[in-house]
Amino acid sequence: MFQISPIMREPDPKIINAAAAIPLDAKTGLPPLPAGVAPFKPPFLMRHHMVQTILASLKFRKRGRNPMVDAGEDMILTCDDGVRLKGNYSRHPDNKALVILLHGWEGSQDSTYVVTAGRRVYERGASVFRLNYRDHGDSHDLNEGLFYSTLFNEVFDAVKQAAKLSEGAPVYIVGFSLGGNFALRIARSLRDLTIHNLKHIFAISPVVDPWGAAPLVDLNPMYQRYFLKKWTRSLRKKQALYPHLYDFKDLLAQKTVLGMTERLLPTYSEFPDMKSYFDSYRVDKRDLENCPVPISLITAADDGMIPVENLLGLKLNHKARRIIHAHGGHNGFFQSLMGPTWYDDYIELVMKQNAL
Structure with missing residues (x-):
């Protein structure tokens, strides 16, 4: 039987220093924020990592009319080896960009953090594609085989098909948790493969070393x-x-x-x-070093599920941004109870810099 060894929730500065592939700020013990990136400063009562993490999935945040959901159309994509994956496409009349959203483990196209992130970019004129992995999003009947996090080929194929819906507009990938892991593996694959018109990959609270x-x-x-x-x-x-x-x-x-x-x-x-x-x-130390597409890795030092040293050890090129905040929990980064989140503002900033 696998035995769980004691693991500290608070990051150990000695481990962080040993793992870091870059210099750390002497005051915070974390990497300095990239130029032009605003710090995340949650209100005091929202600073705890569990508050941030819980807010990410609370359904009340989805209340009210959502034009992205209203415009949504379910689609079935036939992928690698005949696997069928379900997604939902919301085409914006302006179609300034296409944002492809990848949920976490046991999440779906309807997860609160996916729906709210999608609504934000849709309201800014972007079309949105929300992908479900195998056995997620009420799609268990589409394939006999079980879901495993290792099933990269079918997810990559689905993302590549979804990107073709952009009609020439810029494409962005946003992955959360396990979706962030898929996003980073997509980034790794771009050394040899391509996704049409892909401009930026965002990995939010990504799983880097699943064993850890x-x-x-x-x-x-x-x-x-x-x-x-x-x-x-x-x-x-x-x-x-x-x-x-x-x-x-x-x-x-x-x-x-x-x-x-x-x-x-x-x-x-x-x-x-x-x-x-x-x-x-697992995403290994040098896997992202030669990715030709800009990447933003966003995590929190107080994330209770992802050891921060996993991200510190990654070697990145000049196109990548490693953004580690002291607070934010897992998929959190809430600036107020109902949002928007810090990453909502950051994604919008990057898209504006690319003229959407």
Whole structure:
């Protein structure tokens, strides 16, 4: 049985200094912000990392009319090896740009942080494509096979197809958490592959080293309950659709996310253990060094799910920005209760600099 070792939530300055590929600010212990990038300074009562993280997913933030949702049209994309992925396309009449949004694990096109980020850019004249991964967004019936975070080819193919909807307008990719990991792997692939008219990739709270991040989910009772509930519901749905392929009885009896993962992999995947699985979608130190497209990596030192030293160790080129705030939690960065978030403003700034 996999044993969870004690992991400090607060970043250790010694570990950060050892991991850093760049000089750190003597006062903050973090990399200096790139020129022209505003610091994130949340109100005192919203500074705690859990407050920031919880706000990212609260449904009340989606209340009210959303013109992006009103304009949305569900689409099924046929991807690599005949895999079908569901997405939603909201074409703006002005079509100044196309923003492709990638959600986190057990999220969907309807996740609060996806919907609100999409609404913001849509209101600025951009079209929006919200992609669902396999077995996400109520799409379990589209494919017999299970979702794994390693399924990069089908996600890349779907993003490439979605980019063709831009009609020549600039294309931007915004990924959150696991979606940030997919976004960085897309960036890595651009050394050899292309996505038409792609101008910038934003990775918000991205998973860089899954083996280092995975235990943190089970160390926090709130994170653990959240993901256990969502993943259990997803697996039950898959089992009901394909009872001849899946029997998750033993797996669903596990009380931890890592316990479920440990039972799932040897039976239903090509991976013999968790280490080999998690390492297979890790972003390595030099993976982004030669990416020809500008990247913005945005994270918080107090993120309870992503160790900040993972991002500090990455070697980046002059087109990339590594933005690490002291606060922000996971997918948070709220400046007020209802938003906008810091990254909403930052994405808009970058798009304006590119004339959308």
